Amino acid sequence: MVTTSLFNQQLGPASSRDQQEIDNFSAQADSWWDPSGPFAPLHRLNPTRVRILADLFAGHFCRSLGETGPFSGLSLTDVGCGGGLVTEPFARLGFDVIGLDASEENIATARGHAEVSGLKIAYHVGAPEDKNSPDGPFDAVVALEVVEHVSDIRTFIDSLTEKVGPNGILVLSTINRTLKSMALAKLAAEYILRWVPAGTHTWSKFVKPSELTHHLSHSGFTVRAIQGMGYDLATGEWQPCDDVSVNYVIAAVRT
Amino acid sequence: METEVIIIGGGLTGTTLACGLAAQGIQTVVIDRIAPVDGVSPSFDGRASAIAQSSKIALDGIGLWPVVQGKTEPIREIRVSDGPSLLFLHYDHADIGDAPLGYMIENRDIRAGLLHLTQETTGLTIAAPAEIVEMHRDDSMACVSLKDGRTINGQLIVAADGRGSATRKTAGIDVTGWAYKQNAIVATIDHTVSHQGIAHERFLASGPFAILPLREGYRSSLVWTERTALVNSFMALDDDAFLNEIAERIGGFLGNLSLVGPRFQYPLGLQVATSYTDTRLALVGDAAHGIHPIAGQGLNLGLRDAAALIDIIVDAKRYGLDLAHHAGLERYQRWRRADNLLMAGMTDVLNRLFSNDVRPVKVALDVGLATVNNLPPLKKTFMRHAIGQVGDLPKLMRGEAPG
Numbered sequence: 001m002v003t004t005s006l007f008n009q010q011l012g013p014a015s016s017r018d019q020q021e022i023d024n025f026s027a028q029a030d031s032w033w034d035p036s037g038p039f040a041p042l043h044r045l046n047p048t049r050v051r052i053l054a055d056l057f058a059g060h061f062c063r064s065l066g067e068t069g070p071f072s073g074l075s076l077t078d079v080g081c082g083g084g085l086v087t088e089p090f091a092r093l094g095f096d097v098i099g100l101d102a103s104e105e106n107i108a109t110a111r112g113h114a115e116v117s118g119l120k121i122a123y124h125v126g127a128p129e130d131k132n133s134p135d136g137p138f139d140a141v142v143a144l145e146v147v148e149h150v151s152d153i154r155t156f157i158d159s160l161t162e163k164v165g166p167n168g169i170l171v172l173s174t175i176n177r178t179l180k181s182m183a184l185a186k187l188a189a190e191y192i193l194r195w196v197p198a199g200t201h202t203w204s205k206f207v208k209p210s211e212l213t214h215h216l217s218h219s220g221f222t223v224r225a226i227q228g229m230g231y232d233l234a235t236g237e238w239q240p241c242d243d244v245s246v247n248y249v250i251a252a253v254r255t
Numbered sequence: 256m257e258t259e260v261i262i263i264g265g266g267l268t269g270t271t272l273a274c275g276l277a278a279q280g281i282q283t284v285v286i287d288r289i290a291p292v293d294g295v296s297p298s299f300d301g302r303a304s305a306i307a308q309s310s311k312i313a314l315d316g317i318g319l320w321p322v323v324q325g326k327t328e329p330i331r332e333i334r335v336s337d338g339p340s341l342l343f344l345h346y347d348h349a350d351i352g353d354a355p356l357g358y359m360i361e362n363r364d365i366r367a368g369l370l371h372l373t374q375e376t377t378g379l380t381i382a383a384p385a386e387i388v389e390m391h392r393d394d395s396m397a398c399v400s401l402k403d404g405r406t407i408n409g410q411l412i413v414a415a416d417g418r419g420s421a422t423r424k425t426a427g428i429d430v431t432g433w434a435y436k437q438n439a440i441v442a443t444i445d446h447t448v449s450h451q452g453i454a455h456e457r458f459l460a461s462g463p464f465a466i467l468p469l470r471e472g473y474r475s476s477l478v479w480t481e482r483t484a485l486v487n488s489f490m491a492l493d494d495d496a497f498l499n500e501i502a503e504r505i506g507g508f509l510g511n512l513s514l515v516g517p518r519f520q521y522p523l524g525l526q527v528a529t530s531y532t533d534t535r536l537a538l539v540g541d542a543a544h545g546i547h548p549i550a551g552q553g554l555n556l557g558l559r560d561a562a563a564l565i566d567i568i569v570d571a572k573r574y575g576l577d578l579a580h581h582a583g584l585e586r587y588q589r590w591r592r593a594d595n596l597l598m599a600g601m602t603d604v605l606n607r608l609f610s611n612d613v614r615p616v617k618v619a620l621d622v623g624l625a626t627v628n629n630l631p632p633l634k635k636t637f638m639r640h641a642i643g644q645v646g647d648l649p650k651l652m653r654g655e656a657p658g
Contacts, residue, residue, distance in 0.1 A: 033394040035581030047582050051574050065573050066658075068280070089575035116395040117577075118257070235589065237582065 016156035017127050021149045022102045024200070025082065029105035032083020033113055041195040042085060042145070045229065045247070048238035049144055050089045052227055052249050053171055057140060060169045060224075060253075069094030074139040079128050079160060080146030084110035084121065090142075091119045098134050099123045129159035137165030144173045144249075147212070148205045154215055161219035164254065170221060173229075173249040177206035180245045184231075212250055221252040258282045258380070259578055260568065261399055261409040263422045265291060265383055267304075267362065268540030268557035269415030270369040275317040275565045277379035279657055281572060284407050285373075286399065287383035295367045301441050301519040303467055303476035304365065305330065305454075305551035306358040309652040310558045316651045318375075323368035328470040329355035331452035357551070359454070359467050359476065361443075382407070390425060392535040397579070411579040412536050413564065418526060420542035426533045432526035432545070435606065437462050438486040439548055440479040442518040443469070444501065447510030450475055456549075457504070461485070462610040463549050464504050474515065477501065478548055480610070486520055523547055525603050527596065531588040535579040537564055544595045547602040556598055560591050562649035562657070569658035590647065 031037035054065060063070040072094035078087040081099035083106055091097040091114070099121055101107050107123045114121045126133045128143075141164050143156075150156045164170050175185045186203045189195045213223050227249045230241040238247075260276055262269045265287030276283045293299060306314065306327070314320040333356055335344040348356045373379055386402040392412060399407045414422035423430070449472035457464040462480030469476055479501070481489060489500060494514055502512055526545040531538045540557030567583045570576075576583070650657045 035394070043581050047571075047574065047576055047580055050576060054574050088577070092575035113395055236585065 014129065014152060014155040015127060016129060016150040016152050016159070017102055018149060018151040021151075025149075026103040026105040028197075029083065029103060029109045032085065032106070032109050038197055039083070039085075041189065044231075044236065045145075045238050046085050048229055048240065049173055049249060050086060052229070052240055053086075053142065053144075054089075054093060056171065056225060056249075056251050057169070060251075061139070065093075071095045075136070075165075076140040076142065077134060077136060077138045077163060079141065079143040080149070081110060081123070082106050084113055084123075086142065086144055087121055087123075088114060088117060088119055090140075091121050095140065097121050098138075100126060100128060100133060102127050127156075127159075128163065129155055133159075134163075136163035137168065138163050139165050139168045140171070141168065142171045144171075145175075147172055147174045147207050148201060153207065153211075154218070157212075157215040158219050161216070161221055164221075166254065169224075169251055169253055170216075171249060171251045172212060173247065174212070175201070175206045175247055176245050177203065177208050178245045181206055184246050209244055209248060209250060216250075216252045217255070220255050222255045223250055223252045225249075225251040256284070256380070256405065256407050258284045258407060258409045259572075260284070260411050260413060261286065261397060261407055262413045262415050263287075263387065263399070264414065264416035264420075264540075264542070265289070265294070265381065266415060266417060266540070267365055267369070267554060268561055269413070270366075270373060271314070271317065271319065271558060272413060272415065272539060272561035272564060273379055274319065274369065274372050274376055275313075275561060275651065275657070276568060277376045278317055279565065279569045279572070280378065281568060281578070282378050282409075284380045284382055284409070286385050286387060286401070286407070287381070288386060290384045291366075291370045291373070291381060295363055295370060297363060297516050300362045300366065301443065301517060302478075302521075303359055303361045303443075303469060304554040305467065306360060307552075307555045308354055308357060309648055310555045311358055312654045313558055313562045313649070313651040316654065316657075317372075319365075319368055319372055322371055323360060323364055326364035326368075326470055327358040327360045328468045328472075329452055330357045330359060330454050330468065331355055333454045333456065335456045335458070337458050355452070356454075359469055361469065361476070387421075390422070392426075392533070394534065397535040410535065410577055411568070414536060414538045414542045415540055416542055418541045418545045420538070422536070423528060423538055423542050426536055428533065428538070429529045430526045431529060432524055434483075434522065434524040435462075435547060436483050437480050437523045437606075437610065438483050439521045439523055440477075440481055440486060440489060440518060441521065442477045442479070442497075442501070443474065443515040444477060444498075444509075445474050445513045445515055447473070448508065449473060450509065458610075459504065460610070462606065465548075465551070466505060466509075467551075475509070479504065480523065480549075480606075483522070490518065490520055525599055527599060531592055532584040537579075537584055537587055539564060543591070544599060546595075546599045547606045549602050549606050550598070552598050552602065556595050559594065559649065559652065562651040563587060563590050565651060565657045566649045573658055594647075 028038045035043040058065050076095040077098045079100050081087045081101045087099040104125050107125045111123050190198045228241045228244040229247040259282040262285045265285045273283045273285045333346040388402050389400040391398040397412045450468040455466040465478040467476045528543045539560040571578045
């Protein structure tokens with residue numbers, strides 16, 4: 001047994017996979033589209049992050065939202081797509097979309113839902129650094145609420161940036177590592193409000209914007225925009241805000 | 256067939272919603288048991304509606320107002336009185352600006368206007384007359400099967416099928432409320448003296464009696480609230496005797512009166528749905544709430560539901576979201592339920608206060624309302640409520656593009 005694990009560590013290529021995380025998500029893969037199931041908090045957050053990204057893309061690609069298929073002719077890959085909560089809206093907005101996820105169960109759910117929704121989306125099982133993962137280049141690469149679940153963030157970011165086309169854009173969203181995020185995203189969400197199952201997040205894996213910026217610049221990318229998202233207790237809705245101390249979106253382009 | 260939104264019920268709220276959605280490029284199908292032309296006949300609906308200023312702006316936004324404008328009568332004043340003579344509250348549109356307090360229009364004229372508009376609108380399909388045999392809603396899609404064999408797939412089902420909404424019942428959504436032990440007798444009259452755009456509301460012992468000005472000055476719609484036990488005997492009177500009962504309640508200020516068309520009666524009650532939404536389902540208009548007609552607000556609330564839902568659906572479409580996404584439906588419910596409950600509560604209290612013959616209560620009310628009349632800021636607040644200028648208005652009602 002010792003030999004096997006040694007073999008994996010020494011001879012396997014660098015991987016962003018965290019098998020424990022993948023297993024956690026796989027176990028709940030049937031529930032991705034249940035708005036009152038284990039992914040309920042993500043269903044609340046989803047419209048807000050999709051709006052922020054769509055507005056960013058409209059600006060970056062000089063397209064006008066409100067028209068039919070505003071992003072047609074452009075390609076996008078959604079890395080860590082889960083059940084396809086973000087993948088589907090961007091397919092509806094006209095992008096040629098490829099969804100990628102390390103969990104086979106997630107991809108099966110995503111494929112099934114896209115078919116019923118009548119959406120053409122290519123889904124692949126795998127991590128972005130895998131040899132057989134779609135290379136692109138893509139006009140847009142997104143990984144939302146993913147970096148806090150990967151094992152090797154440098155490998156992960158490197159493999160994402162490699163997929164971004166010359167005039168493309170990379171967008172990440174995650175949770176900041178602050179006292180506030182410890183209180184809200186970890187303790188309140190998992191143990192008090194019970195929004196997500198306890199153990200969904202590991203606070204030490206949350207990522208500061210400065211760390212993301214550092215990794216991105218190492219890969220030759222410059223941060224273009226950073227946007228906080230805050231939960232309004234009165235309305236139960238997420239809103240874009242200036243405060244990036246908990247949830248935030250970061251967009252970067254080639255330097 | 257494939258569509259985006261399936262509306263069940265082609266009445267005033269449902270069809271207005273359909274036209275508003277289709278105008279924004281949302282594929283919409285309306286299903287109704289009755290053929291649209293049957294809804295326009297004089298024997299189908301004898302009521303008239305008060306269109307609040309904000310509703311008028313919304314109807315303008317969807318293109319209906321230009322079609323029906325010639326059939327409307329601006330309400331310039333509202334006179335509220337206790338019995339035929341004692342005036343104690345007077346609303347004049349000049350108190351709050353140039354716009355009228357609202358517009359009166361016969362429902363069949365709205366229905367005819369909507370029918371015309373649906374024929375002009377692309378992206379809108381009317382499946383009527385049609386009978387629903389099966390309805391399916393899940394996390395991925397919604398589907399309605401018709402008796403004629405057609406199947407309609409969409410993202411969102413809207414229940415606009417009225418007070419007794421079968422869609423609401425099938426979804427297992429309960430209603431709470433109570434009957435008022437009052438019915439509304441509705442009739443249209445012609446008169447020889449002009450109403451001059453003034454609406455009258457008389458608080459009689461049996462309940463409020465409203466005289467509402469219709470177009471061209473010499474026609475009015477009456478809403479006579481009567482105790483349920485007495486309604487059948489009034490409805491059974493011959494035209495002359497019925498007209499005498501009306502003349503007694505109106506007094507002589509409109510000159511000679513004559514009846515136009517049939518009379519109608521409607522049971523009154525307050526009813527609110529315990530939830531406005533379910534998986535891929537939203538309730539609008541009377542399917543979600545039914546209130547006393549005392550303030551003439553029923554249709555206005557339905558139109559606000561429709562305009563709010565248009566905002567939410569257009570926003571979802573703009574951002575590629577599922578049109579029935581959970582956060583959007585929750586927002587709809589939070590937005591509309593508070594506003595509708597407030598109005599339901601206000602009309603309930605008003606009706607309870609005024610439908611009585613207890614002298615001390617009446618005197619207290621007279622003093623109270625005279626006080627309101629003498630306090631312009633308070634009166635303006637009341638008026639703004641009545642004309643729909645308070646609260647978080649949907650964009651269509653602010654004269655803006657939805658979304």
